[in-house]
Amino acid sequence: MPAPDLDLRLVRCFTTVAEHLHLGRAALALHTTQPALSRQISRLERQVGARLLDRSPRGTALTEAGRVFLPRALALLDSAAEAVAGARAVGRDRITVGYGVNLIVTPAVAELRRRHPGADVRARHVEWDRVRSSLLERRVDAVVARLPLDDDGLRVVVLREEPRALLVPTGHRLADRRSVTLDDVADEPMPRVPDERWNAFWRVDPRPGGGPAPDGPLVESAEDKAELVASGQAVAIVPGGEHLRRVRPGLVAVPLEGVEPSRVALATRAGERGPLVAEFRELAATHLVG
Known part of the structure; x- marks a missing residue:
């Protein structure tokens, strides 16, 4: 079926009515009249092939079909806006630099702004599991992130290596140690994320002897991981370079020996030829390596 x-x-008209649940207020927001808005909603319902709104003198309500359609309609409008922004950005003196949690891009971004005072140079936080999609969907043009990541369609260059550390709560039996090994936490639960490649590296799973890492709670963010550790429910392997300098209250980072270091990398689109992106690659290689 096509x-x-x-x-x-018309989709925007529907989402506005769904927001206000009142044709009159939605018409005011859209700078149109209530009869005209009602006709536009009817046209959309014919295109969709389902009634999306119940309209009566008592008010307006979403039908079951409307409740199903609404989140997809909002996503459709967001995708359209991103597509337009990406097309308009091509050829413009503009770049958006992404950065992962606790990663600093300020020195390279500041130097790029100094060199190009008329350019639109922005920085934007990117979640650990959104690096590739943010680049390919052109929400950002370059990302400084920690490996591993899915590099299909990307150009990835390692900027530096950092030792890894074990994050434990204050008062943990290992909190006062100068260093630890995996043997010290052989039975300690470690948080998991919905990404097997990330789990394999940051949980060291499987362990050097071939056995699995201890199971642990499922999390989706670094903040949730830190909270789990602080509450004593788990320990976690983290980038030592950042955590040995800045540890939140209730946590201690102990150097972890016998594991390969973590790597901080710069990722850009594989075919990207924009001059600002090329220059940022050079600046990252000199300003973000230490």
């Missing part, structure tokens, strides 16, 4: 040919203007 996909329906949706008019994005």
